Amino acid sequence: MSHSLTLPSPAKLNLFLHIVGRRHDGYHELQTVFQFLDYGDDITFTLTPDQPDIRLARPIPGVPDDDNLIIRAARALATHSRHSLPGVVIDIEKRLPMGGGLGGGSSNAATTLVGLNHLWQLGLSLDQLAEIGLGLGADVPVFVRGHAAFGEGVGERLTPVNPPEDWFLVLKPACNINTGKIFSEEGLTRDTPKIKIAPAFEGDASRYRNDCEDVVRQLYPEVHKSLEWLSQFGPARLTGTGACIFGRFPTESAARIIWESKPSGITGFVAKGVNISPLHKKLTELK
Ligand SMILES: C[C@](O)(CO)[C@H](O)COP(=O)(O)OP(=O)(O)OC[C@H]1O[C@@H](n2ccc(N)nc2=O)[C@H](O)[C@@H]1O
Numbered sequence: 001m002s003h004s005l006t007l008p009s010p011a012k013l014n015l016f017l018h019i020v021g022r023r024h025d026g027y028h029e030l031q032t033v034f035q036f037l038d039y040g041d042d043i044t045f046t047l048t049p050d051q052p053d054i055r056l057a058r059p060i061p062g063v064p065d066d067d068n069l070i071i072r073a074a075r076a077l078a079t080h081s082r083h084s085l086p087g088v089v090i091d092i093e094k095r096l097p098m099g100g101g102l103g104g105g106s107s108n109a110a111t112t113l114v115g116l117n118h119l120w121q122l123g124l125s126l127d128q129l130a131e132i133g134l135g136l137g138a139d140v141p142v143f144v145r146g147h148a149a150f151g152e153g154v155g156e157r158l159t160p161v162n163p164p165e166d167w168f169l170v171l172k173p174a175c176n177i178n179t180g181k182i183f184s185e186e187g188l189t190r191d192t193p194k195i196k197i198a199p200a201f202e203g204d205a206s207r208y209r210n211d212c213e214d215v216v217r218q219l220y221p222e223v224h225k226s227l228e229w230l231s232q233f234g235p236a237r238l239t240g241t242g243a244c245i246f247g248r249f250p251t252e253s254a255a256r257i258i259w260e261s262k263p264s265g266i267t268g269f270v271a272k273g274v275n276i277s278p279l280h281k282k283l284t285e286l287k
C-alpha cells in the first residue's frame with residue numbers, strides 16, 4: 001500500500017437550522033439539514049515508518065498545533081490501536097474560511113479519522129469513527145458518515161436525505177463570528193416547533209429558516225448587508241452561526257453571473273451541493 005494519501009475535506013452548508021430546545025448542559029438542540037459542497041480543503045497524509053510522531057507539515061496560522069482538530073483527531077484515533085503505529089506527517093491545503101459556519105475544522109477532523117483509519121489499517125467502522133468524532137465537535141459525525149443528512153440533537157442523530165444537488169454562491173462577509181457567542185445571546189430563538197420527519201425538500205423549502213440569522217444580522221452589519229444584497233436574486237441564508245451566507249441556483253452559470261457582480265470586499269466561491277461527500281467518493285475510487 002502507498003504511504004501517502006491526499007483526501008478532500010469538504011465544506012457543509014446548513015440548508016436550514018432550527019433551534020428546538022436546550023439540553024441540561026447548556027448545549028442547544030437543533031434540527032438541521034446538512035449538505036456537502038464539492039469544495040473544501042485537501043489533506044495529505046504521509047506515513048513515516050521510521051519515526052512515531054503525529055505532526056503537521058505546516059501549522060495553520062492562529063491555531064496552535066495541539067488545538068488543531070487534525071492533530072486532536074489523529075491522537076484520539078491512535079488510542080484505538082493495540083499496536084504501535086507508524087508516525088504521520090499531515091499537510092493541509094486550507095481553502096475554507098475559519099469560523100465561517102462551513103464546518104472546516106470539523107471536516108478536517110473527519111477526513112483525518114477516515115484517512116488514518118484507512119492508512120493505519122485499523123478497521124474501525126464508521127459508527128466507531130463517528131463516535132470518536134462527536135467528542136471533537138458536533139459537526140464531525142456527518143462528515144465521517146459522508147451522506148447529506150437531517151441532523152437532530154446537537155447534530156449527532158443523523159437521517160440520510162437527498163436534497164436537490166443545486167449550485168451555491170457562498171459569500172464570506174468580512175467578519176468572524178464565534179459560535180459560542182451566538183448561542184449565548186439572550187434574543188436567540190430557542191423554541192422553534194420540532195418537525196417530525198426528515199424534510200424531503202421536494203418543492204418549497206422556504207418555511208425552513210436559520211434561527212441564528214436575526215441575532216447575527218443585528219450583531220454583524222456586514223452579514224446583514226450581504227444577505228440584503230444576495231436576496232435580490234433569490235432566497236439567501238446563513239449557514240451555521242455564520243459568517244458565511246449562501247444563495248441557491250439551478251446552474252453553475254447562473255451562480256457565476258451573480259458572483260461576478262458581487263460588491264467589493266466580500267470573498268466567497270461558487271460550488272455544487274452534493275449528497276455524497278467528496279471524501280467518500282474519493283475513498284470509493286481508491287477501493
Ligand atoms: C452551528 C453548527 O455549525 C451547526 O452545524 C454546529 O452545531 C456548531 O457545532 P460546533 O462547531 O461543534 O460548535 P462549537 O464551536 O464547539 O461550539 C461552541 C459553543 O457553542 C455552543 N453550542 C454549540 C452547538 C450547540 N448545538 N449548542 C451550543 O450551545 C456551546 O456553548 C459551545 O461551547
Ligand SMILES: Nc1ncnc2c1ncn2[C@@H]1O[C@H](COP(=O)(O)OP(=O)(O)OP(=O)(O)O)[C@@H](O)[C@H]1O
Pocket residue numbers: 060062063067068069070097098099100101102103104105106108109139179240241242
Ligand atoms: N484544522 C482546523 N481548521 C480550522 N479551524 C480549526 C482547526 N482546528 C482547530 N480549529 C479552530 O476551530 C475554530 C472554528 O473553525 P471552523 O472552520 O470549524 O468553524 P466553522 O466553519 O464556524 O465551523 P462550524 O460550522 O462547525 O461552527 C477556528 O477558529 C479554530 O480556532
